[in-house]
Amino acid sequence: MLMSSTIDIANSFAITAPAVRVQSIDEGHINDTYMVDAIDNTHYVLQRINHGVFPDPQGLMHNFKLVTDYLHGKLQSTGYHPLTRRVLQLIATNEGEPYLSTSQGEYWRMCPFIANTHSAGHVASTQEVYQAGLGFGDFLAGLVDFPMEQLTEPIAKFHHGPSRLAQLSEAVIEDRADRLKQVQCEVEVIQKHTDLLQQPQHWIDAGRVPLRVTHNDTKCNNILLDNETGEAACVIDLDTVMPGLALYDLGDLVRTSACLAAEDETDLSKVEVDTDRLRAAVSGFVEGTRGVLKPFELQSLAIGPTYMPLIMATRFLTDYLLGDSYYKIDYPQHNLDRCRNQLAVMKCLQEAEAIVLERIHS
Numbered sequence: 534m535l536m537s538s539t540i541d542i543a544n545s546f547a548i549t550a551p552a553v554r555v556q557s558i559d560e561g562h563i564n565d566t567y568m569v570d571a572i573d574n575t576h577y578v579l580q581r582i583n584h585g586v587f588p589d590p591q592g593l594m595h596n597f598k599l600v601t602d603y604l605h606g607k608l609q610s611t612g613y614h615p616l617t618r619r620v621l622q623l624i625a626t627n628e629g630e631p632y633l634s635t636s637q638g639e640y641w642r643m644c645p646f647i648a649n650t651h652s653a654g655h656v657a658s659t660q661e662v663y664q665a666g667l668g669f670g671d672f673l674a675g676l677v678d679f680p681m682e683q684l685t686e687p688i689a690k691f692h693h694g695p696s697r698l699a700q701l702s703e704a705v706i707e708d709r710a711d712r713l714k715q716v717q718c719e720v721e722v723i724q725k726h727t728d729l730l731q732q733p734q735h736w737i738d739a740g741r742v743p744l745r746v747t748h749n750d751t752k753c754n755n756i757l758l759d760n761e762t763g764e765a766a767c768v769i770d771l772d773t774v775m776p777g778l779a780l781y782d783l784g785d786l787v788r789t790s791a792c793l794a795a796e797d798e799t800d801l802s803k804v805e806v807d808t809d810r811l812r813a814a815v816s817g818f819v820e821g822t823r824g825v826l827k828p829f830e831l832q833s834l835a836i837g838p839t840y841m842p843l844i845m846a847t848r849f850l851t852d853y854l855l856g857d858s859y860y861k862i863d864y865p866q867h868n869l870d871r872c873r874n875q876l877a878v879m880k881c882l883q884e885a886e887a888i889v890l891e892r893i894h895s
């Protein structure tokens with residue numbers, strides 16, 4: 534069947550009444566996301582999975598279903614009291630499939646729209662950052678007994694520093710978009726931080742930190758907060774849930790919430806750390822994990838706030854050198870601006886290590 538519009542796509546899912554309106558939600562760098570209104574005044578989120586970024590959408594959706602079913606099962610079991618009350622839930626297609634794959638090779642999924650919530654973004658208040666930390670920590674703790682071997686890796690070696698460095702080196706050699714001359718300085722800065730890029734994998738190899746089911750994309754806007762209570766309501770954007778380290782999840786939250794500038798702010802004098810928000814992120818996250826993290830793992834969290842912006846800077850620069858094939862961009866230098874911004878974030882988060890340790894031991 535040829536699908537003509539997003540309304541047709543929306544009506545391929547088993548919703549309670551016909552979809553009548555579809556609006557684009559322009560947040561996020563990866564998927565195409567739409568809000569769908571149905572005639573009975575119910576609302577949904579419809580997403581086209583970015584097939585270029587995720588080479589195995591079936592595997593990704595397999596993870597999504599397993600993880601959300603598991604968390605729903607836990608929510609319904611007596612005695613489990615999560616801090617985050619809602620869990621995303623897939624709406625099946627009219628054929629009873631968990632997602633739609635079209636004859637054009639597209640993959641779509643639908644979930645209920647979580648109403649009366651907002652995502653905080655980089656302008657979050659200290660209290661919102663604390664709640665985001667609680668929610669992401671709670672997500673990790675909720676999956677502590679999940680059978681990790683059942684998950685596929687939607688993107689291989691997603692936060693693996695040595696691989697990201699190797700990808701950058703290959704992009705430098707290829708210089709496909711003839712941009713290397715502009716970015717020699719950024720390449721050098723990243724290469725100077727090879728030790729940091731290797732540190733988490735060294736710890737994994739030495740058995741010092743355990744792999745857990747982590748979210749791996751704990752940007753501040755990937756958690757919805759309740760508009761009335763301000764509490765963490767629902768963790769979203771589950772595409773990258775896979776084995777990872779707790780330090781990735783704390784690190785990405787700090788990266789996106791403790792600095793006072795947007796990820797693509799070009800006035801780097803605005804990239805400053807707000808130590809209250811930094812402390813709030815750490816306190817929320819650690820409390821949210823409710824004792825599941827081991828002693829060295831807790832200490833390892835301290836490098837998350839510099840490791841994650843370094844990983845992002847490496848990825849943005851690689852994409853810039855490769856001609857912008859991965860991230861959505863708004864203008865030609867967008868990825869380079871993001872890279873420079875993330876290097877500034879890493880620099881200003883150098884002091885975070887001591888603050889994280891102090892918070893953990895308090």
Ligand code: ADP
Nearest residue numbers: 558560561562563564566578645646647754770
């Ligand atoms: P991307 O992978 O492109 O970042 P997300 O899954 O994060 O996509 O969705 C993009 C945006 O859509 C989110 O930042 C959030 O604002 C909104 N969103 C996604 N899912 C829901 C939902 N179930 N309810 C309400 N808003 C949502």
Ligand code: GN1
Nearest residue numbers: 561562563564750752755770773796
């Ligand atoms: C992407 O999907 P979104 O916008 O939440 C990216 C993350 C990066 C982030 C940088 C699958 O996240 O890894 O941290 O952009 N997601 C993927 O803003 O690559």
Ligand code: MG
Nearest residue numbers: 561754755770
């Ligand atoms: Mg997102």
